[in-house]
Amino acid sequence: MxxxxxxxxxxxxxxxxxxxxxxxxxxxxxxxxxxxxxxxxxxQHDYYATRAEDNRISLIPIMPNRGLILDANGVVMARNYSAFTLEIIPSKSGDLDETIDALAAIIDIQPRDRRRFKKLLDESKNFESIPIRTKLTDEEVARFAANRYRFPGVEVKARLFRQYPQGPLGAHAIGYINRINAKDVDWIEENEQSANYKGTEHIGKTGLEQHYEFDLHGVTGYEQVEVDAGGRAIRTLARTAPIPGNNLTLTLDAKLQEVAEKAFGNRRGSLVAIEPSTGGILALVSTPTFDPNLFVDGIDPQSWKELNESLDKPMVNRALNGAYPPGSTFKPFMALAALETGKRTPGQAIADPGFFNFGGHQFRDDKKGGHGMVDMYKSITQSCDTYYYMLANDMGIDNIAAFMKQLGLGQATGIDIAGESVGVLPSPEWKKRRFKRPEQQKWFAGETISIGIGQGYNAYTPLQLALATATLANNGVMYKPHLVKYITDTRTGEKRLIEPKPLRTLPFKQQNIDTIKHAMVGVNKEGTGARAFAGAAYESGGKTGTAQVFSLKGGNYKESATHERLRDHALFIAFAPADKPRIALVVLVENGGFGAQSAAPIARQVLDYYLVGKEAKGPAAEDASGEESADVH
Structure with missing residues (x-):
């Protein structure tokens, strides 16, 4: 082809x-x-070399030891200890219920542990390690190690735990720590502390733990660890040691705090004791209290429900957040206002018929038939209402409000604990802000009358009353109340003193202050507080008070016929020694009845211990004699 x-x-x-x-x-x-x-x-050599190095080297944060909290005498109120924790990473452990059931066969896991785990699981990210059991024993650690292969995503970790060795003592002042939530993260970011909180799981939630969080936390350290392709650590390349948090030393005396809390027994209430010359808080009681140790691992829902739903409100810090009518403890300040404004002189007397008529309404005194002729001294020692009805009417609400504002009533004190309530210092301006309807905003002259005896719209925190009493005891010099005396740098041992800060010096005449203090000494010698302070080894000044909880609408008050939670609050303010006060305090017993009967005996026990070292064997007994009810109508 x-x-x-x-x-x-x-x-x-x-x-x-x-x-x-x-x-x-x-x-x-x-x-x-x-x-x-x-x-x-x-x-791109440098970029990818850095990426490769980053993949090879892992930065592991090292948590610093949280700072200690010590009382004025070195008693430890908050510390740390190391313990083993059994933790689960939900994303790696499969069926959680089956995993926990299997773990429970080798390690004791109680229902409260399961409830707490579920609560933390709801609040956490799926890849986070969540504790199912804390504080494992050595035997439990060994049992888990032998069965480790059966539980992917479960591991034992050594962690530092916060502990409050005094338990409920001073819990509202000390506060507690708990796991960081989204709100805490926002707060950390706002304060530009995100880098320092890498790996941190707990943060101060209340009290001093919260207010001094950045001092207590310390500085996070880091380890540079070389890892293989599987993410397993091969060796440590470098280490930056963490810096422990600073220690807080308080003005608070733990033993005095214990004496005060025991004096209340099972009664609800508050006590605040202040050193007048510095503003240092010596004791801050809110009872009933709670155990802050419950919150460290994450409180289980059942315990939280019991605390949160209790009628006694143990989680409320009554000293800072409770606002109460001051009752007759208001009278010494009213008397001082009268002297300073020239509305009264010490010797000027009124005839007390047992009532005061105003605007067609009769404001009754506590003593039927009245107290007879009453001067300023007698008005305080015998707690005469009629005297202060007349005085309030003569002074007017504007003068009263302006004077009491100087003493810090109805004002935040600035104490180093967050969440302080302002209370109510009544005035026509306040009423306009408080109410919406025009007919509610008008101030009526009759409302001023009740203000004069510490009733009406008056509502102050125990801390505010204690500060006002301390200012009077300190001759008009007011110091900012504070709980921390100094902060110690754990690296250098250097102490940073929290300098006593005078808020203001009130322009009161010394002779007027002396007149009021003399009358308050008379209260404990021959007046309504005499029985509670009989035989005291020191001279003190005081004033009893009884604050109405609900309106009697013209009826007579009978304690035995009144539901316990509707009974009057009992109050007592005091300072001692009378010549050179070292302590000023307020006692409030919720629904305790008469001030001399319930509150004054508690103050006596606290002052006995602080001034002469005398310690009572049990709670302060109620004075069966009672008090002439100063303001229950």
Whole structure:
């Protein structure tokens, strides 16, 4: 067959074209690969070298030891200890219920542990490690180690735990820590502390633990650890040690705090004791209290329900958040206002018929038939209402409000604990802000009358009353109340003193202050507080008070016929020694009845211990004699 040379030439031409095209394509590919290689290996060398190094090296945060909290005498109120925790990473452990049931067969896991785990699970991210059991024994750790292969995503970790060795003692002042939530994260970011809180799981939630969080937390350290492709640690390359948090030393005396809390027994109430010359808080009681240790691991729902739903409100800090009518403890301040404004002189007397008529309404005194002729001294020692009805009417609400504002009533004190209530210092301006309807906003002259005996709209915190009493005891010099005396740097041992800060010096005449203090000494010698302070080894000043809880609407108050939670609050303010006061305090017993009967005996026990070291064996007994009810109508 003859050859088809034309067809053969065409095939060879096509082959050469294909070969050339393939060669160009291969060359182009290699060129592109070379360019990519050059880009990655030369131009991006530093970037990818850093990425590789980052993959090889893991930064592990090291939590610092949280600072200690010590009382004025070195008694430890908050500390740390190390213990083992059994933890689960939900994303790696499969069916959680099956996992926990299997763990419970080798380690004691109580229902409260399961409830707490579920609560923490709801609040956490799926990849976070969540504790199912804390404070494992050595035997439990060994049992789990032998069965470790059965539980992917479960591990034992050594962690530092916060402990409050005094338990409920001073819990509202000390506060507690708990796991960080979304709100805490926002707060940390706002304060530009995010880097320092890497790996931190707990934060101060209340009290001093919250207010001094950044001092107590310390500085987070880091370990540079080399890891393999599987993420397992091979060796530690470098380590930056954490810096422990600073220690707080308080003005609070733990033993005095214990004496005060025991004096209340099972009664609800509050006590605040202040050193007048510095503003240092010596005791801050809110009872009933709670155990802050419950919150460290994450409180289980059942315990939280019991605390949160209790009628006694143990989680409320009554000293700072409770606002109460001051009752007759208001009278010494009213008397001082009268002297300073010239509305009364010490010897000026009124005739007390047992009532005061105003605007067609009769404001009754506590003593039927009245107290006879009453001067300023007698008005305080015998707690005469009629005297203060008349005085309030003469002074007017504007003068009363302006004077009491100077003493810090109805004002935040600035104490170093968050969440302080302001209370109510009544005035026409306050009433306009408080009520919406015009007819409610008008101030009526009759409302001023009740203000004069510490009733009406008056509502102050025990801390405010204690500060006002301390200012009077300190001759008009007011110091900012505070709980921390100094902060110790744990690295250097250097102590940073929290300098006593005078808030203001009130321009009161010394002779007027002396007149009021003399009358308050008379209260405990021959007046309504005499029985509670009989035989005291020191001289003190005081004032009893009884604050109405609900309106009697003209009826007579009978304690035995009144539901316990509707009974009057009992109050007592005091300072001692009378000549040079070292302590000023307020006692409030909720629904305790008369001030002399319930509150004054508690104050006596606290002052006995603080001034002469005398410690009572049990709660302060109620004075069966009672008190002339100063303001229950």
């Amino acid at each position: 003859p050859h088809d040379f034309a067809s053969q030439d065409r095939e060879q031409s096509q082959f050469r074209f294909r070969l050339g095209f393939a060669g160009v394509a291969v060359l182009l590919c290699f060129t592109l690969l070379f360019i990519r290689f050059f880009y990655l290996q030369v131009l």
